[in-house]
Amino acid sequence: MPRQMYDKGKIVAGLVIFVIIATFPFWYNIGKAAPAPELKLTDKAKAEKECVMSVTDMKAGHMQLLDEWRDEVVRSANRLYVNSKGKSFNMSLSNTCLDCHSNKADFCDKCHDYASVRPYCWDCHIDNPKATEEAKE
Amino acid sequence: MNKNYMFSLIAVIVLFLIAYFGVETAGLHVLFGIVIPYLAALIFIVGFVYRVRDWAYSPVPFRIPSTCGQQASLPWIRQATYDNPSSNGGVIVRMILEVLFFRSLFRNMRFELKGGKKLSYIWEKWLWLFALAFHWAFLVVVIRHLRFFAEPVPFWVQFLEYLDGFVRVEFLSDVLQVGLPGVFMSGLVLLVAVIFLFLRRVFISQVNYISLASDYFPLFLIMGIAISGILMRYFIKVDIVGVKEFTMGLATFSPSIPEGVGVIFYVHLLFVSVLLVYFPFSKLMHLGGVFLSPTRNLANNSRAKRHINPWNYPVHVHTYEEYEDEFREKMIEAGLPVEKESN
Numbered sequence: 001m002p003r004q005m006y007d008k009g010k011i012v013a014g015l016v017i018f019v020i021i022a023t024f025p026f027w028y029n030i031g032k033a034a035p036a037p038e039l040k041l042t043d044k045a046k047a048e049k050e051c052v053m054s055v056t057d058m059k060a061g062h063m064q065l066l067d068e069w070r071d072e073v074v075r076s077a078n079r080l081y082v083n084s085k086g087k088s089f090n091m092s093l094s095n096t097c098l099d100c101h102s103n104k105a106d107f108c109d110k111c112h113d114y115a116s117v118r119p120y121c122w123d124c125h126i127d128n129p130k131a132t133e134e135a136k137e
Numbered sequence: 138m139n140k141n142y143m144f145s146l147i148a149v150i151v152l153f154l155i156a157y158f159g160v161e162t163a164g165l166h167v168l169f170g171i172v173i174p175y176l177a178a179l180i181f182i183v184g185f186v187y188r189v190r191d192w193a194y195s196p197v198p199f200r201i202p203s204t205c206g207q208q209a210s211l212p213w214i215r216q217a218t219y220d221n222p223s224s225n226g227g228v229i230v231r232m233i234l235e236v237l238f239f240r241s242l243f244r245n246m247r248f249e250l251k252g253g254k255k256l257s258y259i260w261e262k263w264l265w266l267f268a269l270a271f272h273w274a275f276l277v278v279v280i281r282h283l284r285f286f287a288e289p290v291p292f293w294v295q296f297l298e299y300l301d302g303f304v305r306v307e308f309l310s311d312v313l314q315v316g317l318p319g320v321f322m323s324g325l326v327l328l329v330a331v332i333f334l335f336l337r338r339v340f341i342s343q344v345n346y347i348s349l350a351s352d353y354f355p356l357f358l359i360m361g362i363a364i365s366g367i368l369m370r371y372f373i374k375v376d377i378v379g380v381k382e383f384t385m386g387l388a389t390f391s392p393s394i395p396e397g398v399g400v401i402f403y404v405h406l407l408f409v410s411v412l413l414v415y416f417p418f419s420k421l422m423h424l425g426g427v428f429l430s431p432t433r434n435l436a437n438n439s440r441a442k443r444h445i446n447p448w449n450y451p452v453h454v455h456t457y458e459e460y461e462d463e464f465r466e467k468m469i470e471a472g473l474p475v476e477k478e479s480n
Contacts, residue, residue, distance in 0.1 A: 003194050004447075011193040014428060015186050022182050025286035025388035032288065036382040056397055060374035115377045116284040116295055 037110035045100040052083050052096075063119065066093060093125050142339070145353035149361050149408075156407035161400045169403045170383065171392045177410035184417025189425045198446040202437040205244065209441070223438045235433050239269055264337065271330035275359075277301055277323035278366075285384040324370070328363040331356055355421055358412050365405040375399050 005011065020027075045051075051058050053065065069091040072078050081089045090096050101107045112119060159165045202208065206217020216223065219230045234240040247259040280297055284290045302319040335356045338348040369375050379395035380402060386392040415421065428434065461468070461475055468475050 004196075005190070005193045006196050007193065011189065014425075015189055018185065018189075018425070019182060022178075022185075024283070025384075026390075028287050028291075029385070029388050036378060036385070056376070059376045059378070059397075064374070111378045114288070115381055116290040116298060117377075118295075118299075 037114045039110065040103060040106040042100060042103050042107075044102070048100055050085075051100075052081070052089055066097075066121065069093070093121060098125070139339075139345070141348060141350045142335075142353040142357075144350045145357050148354060149357040152358075152407060152411055153361065153404055156404040157400055159407075160403040166394045166403070169407055170394050171387070173410045174387060174406060175392075177413040181413040181416050185422070185425060188417050188422055189429070192426070192429055196447055197431045197435070198448075199444050200435045200437055200439045201431045202439060203432040204437055208437050222436050223441065224436055228434060228436050232428070232434055235430070236427055239265055239272075241433070242268055263333075267330045267333040267337075270326050271334060274323045274327035274330060278321075278327055281321065281323065285381050286388045288381075288385055321370075324363060324367050328360065328367065331359050331363060335360070351419060355412070355415065355419065358408060358415070362405065362408045362412065365401055365408060369399075369401050369405060373399060373401050375402050 053061070058065075069081065070093075072081075073091050079091045081091045083089065098104070111117075156169060160169055202221070204217075204221040206220030207214060208221045209216045209223035218227045219234065222228045222231055231240075242265040243262065245261050245264055247261040249257050249259060251257050277297060280294060281301060283294045284298070287294065298321070301321045301323050304322060305319060335353070338344050338352060338356075375398050376395070379398045383393070383395040383398065412421075416424075458476075461477065465475055465477070465479070469478075
């Protein structure tokens with residue numbers, strides 16, 4: 001007896017659905033230019049050259065550093081951070097980080113959007129920290 | 138010690154060492170980052186289609202009513218419409234319950250002879266609960282990973298991430314920091330569930346007895362995937378933008394090797410690739426197989442409808458009518474009763 005496929009319609013339909021789902025990454029991105037974000041540094045950041053940590057460490061670990069800073073400031077009222085090179089910084093997102101990196105949309109948001117990360121830093125720290133600083137004083 | 142799980146564990150450790158030294162020592166980034174993942178995706182898709190197509194060549198001519206409720210009979214006997222469906226609609230509901238909620242597993246019970254005499258049926262839902270947690274968590278993890286394979290990230294992936302990260306746990310200790318970035322529940326649930334499924338095979342003696350290396354291997358492999366993923370997210374941080382650049386390169390067929398992404402990423406990638414390659418050849422094919430379970434996807438209508446076996450041999454039948462036609466006169470002569478007096 002020749003081998004024969006049973007319920008061919010259903011099997012083929014199911015397999016077509018499977019292939020469509022399994023190849024999602026390949027067809028979803030067709031025709032969409034999706035270059036990796038290029039960071040734009042402000043002149044001030046360029047002039048500074050070195051951030052608090054090295055570029056690789058900042059890329060992978062800036063969220064952890066900010067969290068440590070926050071806890072240190074809020075719980076121990078300690079605002080002094082000394083990095084591995086012995087340089088000291090004021091632990092403050094608004095006044096230290098965003099002082100150089102004042103271009104949030106081009107610096108922070110680009111990568112966060114690309115990697116689909118939504119940090120809640122901005123729930124409190126608004127885009128233009130300088131304005132609030134002046135308002136407080 | 139059991140040779141089955143030791144064998145599987147060693148296999149996974151060897152895979153880890155291959156990825157680790159292959160990238161760290163030998164610098165085979167292109168092999169582990171591009172060649173193997175592409176091959177794995179190809180083998181997974183082609184192998185999956187091949188297996189399912191192969192199954193479709195097996196005829197299932199008859200209904201297999203291994204059911205769990207009253208079948209359709211007389212109008213005044215209430216039918217269990219979903220547990221013993223007689224219509225396609227009922228079958229669809231039964232399949233949905235099976236595929237999404239593992240209804241068959243929910244029936245799981247434990248039997249014990251109490252005091253050597255009294256048979257008792259014991260409520261046992263742990264396997265169902267952890268199996269459900271495992272599969273759903275795995276699905277969520279897979280969908281979440283689409284953020285690396287789609288640009289812009291679709292809203293439903295972002296929404297799932299929001300739900301998954303709903304519980305915000307953050308705590309800091311001097312040694313390690315947990316909770317940054319935000320904790321995704323699915324990864325942790327996946328790891329806990331897969332550990333449960335493993336321990337079940339180790340500690341329940343009857344299950345242990347029937348467990349083979351091919352049962353332990355996927356469990357260890359998935360454990361490895363979950364652990365390497367969790368490590369990458371919370372402990373040994375990697376440059377996530379670099380990772381996405383790389384995965385997007387794979388998805389758009391313009392692969393390039395990212396710089397400065399740690400070796401742990403390649404370990405994760407090799408584990409996933411091996412899982413994909415292993416998939417079509419193993420019990421993991423139950424992903425496709427569950428839809429083809431004959432005891433679940435056929436309506437129990439054997440009494441209402443005649444199902445004919447397609448490979449029945451064409452038997453020549455000599456019916457009684459033909460017999461009587463042939464011998465009628467001789468039968469009447471001998472005084473035997475006949476149904477018709479003449480042709």
